[in-house]
Amino acid sequence: MVSIHTAQELDTWRESLTAKVDPDLPVITVCGGTGCRVYGSEKVWTAFQDELTNQKANARLNYDVKVTGCHGFCEKGPLVVIHPQGIMYTNVKVSDVAEIVGETIVNNTVIERLLYVDPQTNEEIECEQDVPFYKHQHRLILGLNGLLDPTRIEEYISQGGFDSLKKVLVSLSPEDVIEEMKKSGLRGRGGAGFPTGFKWELCRQQPGDVKYVICNADEGDPGAYMDRSIMEGNPHLVLEGMIIGAYAMGANQGYVYIRNEYPLAVKHLRQAISQAEEVGLLGKNILDSGFDFTVKIKLGSGAFVCGEETALIASIEGQIGEPRPRPPYPAEFGLWGKPTNINNVKSWASVPIIIDKGSDWYASIGTETSKGTVIFSVVGNINNTGLVEVPIGISLRELIFDIGGGIPDGKSFKAAQIGGPSGGCIPAEHLDIPIDYESLQSLGAIMGSGGLVVADEDTCMVDFAAYFMRFTQEESCGKCVPCRVGTKAMLETLERICAGDGQPGDVDYLIELGEEIKRSSLCGLGQTAPNPVLSTIRYFRDEYEAHIVDKTCPASVCKGLITYSVIDENCTGCMVCLRNCPEGAIQGEKKEVHVIDADLCTRCGMCMSVCKFDAILVE
Amino acid sequence: MQIPVSEIHEIIDREAGDEGSIISALEKIQQHYRYLPKEALILASQRLGVPLSQAYAVATFYNAFSLKPKGKYCLQICMGTACHVRGSPQLLDQMETKFNIKAGETTPDHLFTLETVNCLGACALGPIVVVNDEYSGQMTVQKSDALMKRLIRKEGLD
Incomplete structure (x- = not known):
């Protein structure tokens, strides 16, 4: 691999890499996201390679085949997309491979039976970008996921990767970068939505030579997997964002705190770090700017609370992941007591895009108060399960029906649960609200990290609330009393209601207890834990009453009542x-x-x- | 099970030196033995200069660690939200009844460990059951019954 010491050398390398790419050579991309791998995409990829070797041996034709990151349309995996035409085949099996090569690569004809069929019109759709699932999206962060081989830094470079870093190191001061981030309006994508530029400024202003930046990749919300897909599919983008941020804040050491349960993401990230070190984009004097930066990986060991920033810091320090009161904020007193900035994977991944396209352009996407795009993992009782990147402010209806394809088996939509165990449910009557930080909050939900679980008529909302409460109760670290004891009391009440032993007054008790836990808990986990219960009571109180008074479960789920x-x-x-x-x-x-x-x-x-x-x- | 001390030393050697490395060391030990043997926990605390109480606190705080050996087959049922609304609690009930253990426990013959996990992020395939890293998607009580019967037959317990 080459060694890059200056901005000029980076440009030269990129030119030589792009010159090698033959634009007419057919490229077969096989989705290598975790979902497609479970469906068997690795075998499909191997079959394409064998076929290629066979074809080459007979000197018949040439094409390229690569495994990319997650394409997002997990419902239809394994996905295969053939470039440059962009032909998308769904549910591809090993037995289809020879036919794809013979028909589509050699004869340039499309195999109709492998195309996506739009359930609304019953028409086959040839190209990936015309499929409704993709057509309504705005894929900024996920854009390169389906094109790159994430294990090769060369691919990222040839697509313009690290150009933003070059721009920053050559022509922008740290203050300029922070100003640009502030103007972009980017808000923390981990859930809380704090403006990223201001957070960086706070860290920059702290005295001292030693500062840290951390990428929070402890994606713990059940039903959310976009952070994993970004790290699996485009780890260099996250690294580039971190290097830029570290330069802006004056940090020379970064950490990625990533879930142990994501082995493929860890592997790709490790490879990305060692490749960036090898070429000189991490390490000493990056691009001759005098700026040094290295990144280490820390594996999370399965504790949801470690997504909270002070708990995460404790975990990196080798302690149990218990949060501590803030202030002081990590910007003042963070890892090993030094100023520290923590951002979510999606926030870091947005940085190179903002620098590349400019803050004005970025701020033109979204709403008045929430800028840019947001990624949702749309899961549950929905036709098109997958990862969806949309401009903030899109309506819930568009997301669930136009992109998500609606509810399977002709059933009716009941609610969308947004924001995971800290979030709330949005019922059918609010389907037309714009999805942004403020609107969601006014309805008792939160943006959270982007998990969106669709519940249909067969979902019991009391059981659903109990599910989330069981989750937070188990994941409560136990440090503060309101969360430790309060969530347990709420869970016991909910379980009693589900078992058919609910009593009049239980609902009011849940509301009172929930409000108290929110008010008095130490960290974000406890402060948001009652949300799923409070929001289901707000919109589905009749279901609670049916369990308590009529002793029936309207959705026929709760065992004690059916x-x-x-x-x-x-x-x-x-x-x-x-x-x-x-x-x-x-x-x-x-x-x-x-x-x-x-x-x-x-x-x-x-x-x-x-x-x-x-x-x-x-x- | 007899644990060779030298083997534990080797694992710790690879992890020592980095600040906060007790968690990494325990992760490697867990990976190797699929649980944290008592000897390893004591040794790790001595070698890394961390009080045993802290090592124990770490070992019991994080879900990735187990102080008990696991069974030959580790059955994990995904309890992520998507799997939940698609019926994973029914699968858990069914397996608990079949093996007569609760989630987190191992059968007395050390063959089966039943675990729940909090979201494997393959939600399109929910509900998911994983047996020793092999995924089975879109499970129903019928399919999971067949899966359990297959394992039981394989062990000649039928």
């Missing part, structure tokens, strides 16, 4: 449920209607899962 029975008209007496019931709770003879013994039934759902005649009723 019974399984056989619908006589539908039952054919096939005996499949009877044979599969683990409790032996079903009686009946062949070709005769079966009966479920409610006393023996544990409501495990097996009969419903195996019945082919819709003959099991839950109510």
Whole structure:
């Protein structure tokens, strides 16, 4: 690999790399995101390589094949996109590979059966960018994810990578960079939404030679995986953002605190760091600017609270991840007592884009108070599960129905839970609100880190609230009493309601307790933990009352309140449920209607899962 | 299980020297043995100059660490939100009943450990069950029953 000492050398290297790229050479990109890997994309990639070797041996044709980061459309994986045309094939199997090479690469014809079919119009769509899932997006941060081989710094460089760093080191003072960040209006994408430029300025102004920057990649919200996808698919972008930030704040050491549960992201990040060190974009005197910077990786060990910045710092220091009161803020007293700036992966990844395109351009995207784009992982009861990057201010309806493709199996939308265990639910009547920091807050939700879970009519909102409360109660570090004891008391109440033992007054008790926990907890975990409960009470109080007063679960979820029975008209007496019931709770003879013994039934759902005649009723 | 002291020393040697390295050292030990043997915990605290109480605090605070050996098959059920709304609690119930253990426990024959995880980030495939790093997606009680039966048969316990 080359060694880059000056801005000039970086330009020369980039030119030589782009000169080598043949624009007419077909490039097959196979999505290597975790979702597609689970579907078997690695085998697909190997098959393409074998096919290529075979073709080359016969001197028939040439093409390039590479594994890229996550393309985002996880629902349809493994995804294969063929450039330069941009033809997208979905659910690709190893058995499709020879045909793709033979038809699309050699004969330049499209294989219709592998195309995405728009469920609205029933039409096949050829190109990736025309698929509704992508068409309504504005992919700034995720833009290069589907194009780059994340394990090669050369690819990032040839796409203009580290040009923003060059611009900063050659022509901008640290103050200029901070000014640019302030003007861009970027707000912390970890959830709290604090203006990034001001945070940097605060850290810059602190006295002392030793400062730290940290990338918070402890993505802990269940149902959110965009940080992982960025680090897997474009780790250099995050590094470039960190180097720029470190220069602006005067830090020479950076840390990436990343979840141990993300092995592929860790691997790609390690490779990115060592490649940047090797070429000289990390280390001493970067691009002859006199600025030194190195980055280390620290692995999180599975504690949700470590996403909180003071807990994260404690964890890097080798302590248990307990938060401490702020002030002093990390900008004044952070890692090892030194001024420290912590930003989320998405915030760091936005930095090179802002520097490259300019703060005015960036600030033109979004709303009056929330600028730029935001990434959501749209999951749950939705047709198009995946990662979506949209301008802030897009309506929830557009996000769920135009991009997300609506709710599967013709069911109806009930609520969108935004912001994970700290967030809240937004019901159908507010589908047209713009998604920005303020609007979400006014409805009792938060932007959070971008997890968006769609719940359909079969989701019980009380059970859903109990789910989040169970999560925060387990993840509460136990340091402060309101969070440790309060979340437990809330959870017990919710579990009692779900079991059918709710009492009048329980709902008011939950509200009172929730408000108190929010007011008196030490850190963000406790201060937001009651949100899922409070917001479901706000919009779905009738469901709580149904559990407590009528002793019914309207969505037929809560075990203590439901019974399984056989619908006589539908039952054919096939005996499949009877044979599969683990409790032996079903009686009946062949070709005769079966009966479920409610006393023996544990409501495990097996009969419903195996019945082919819709003959099991839950109510 | 007898743990060779030299092996633990080797693991710690690779991690020593960096500030805050007790967590990294324990992570490596956990990776190697799939739990933290008592000897290793004591040795790590001595070698890195960290009080044993702090090493123990770290070992019990973070979810990645386990003080008990795990079973031959580690069954993880994803409890992420997407998996939850798609029915993962039913799968957990089913497995708890089948193996007669609670999440976090290991069967007395040391064959099966049942665990819940907080989101594997492969939400399109939910609900997900992972057996020793092998993913099974879009699970139903029916499919998970077949999965468990297959493992049980493999061990000749049927």
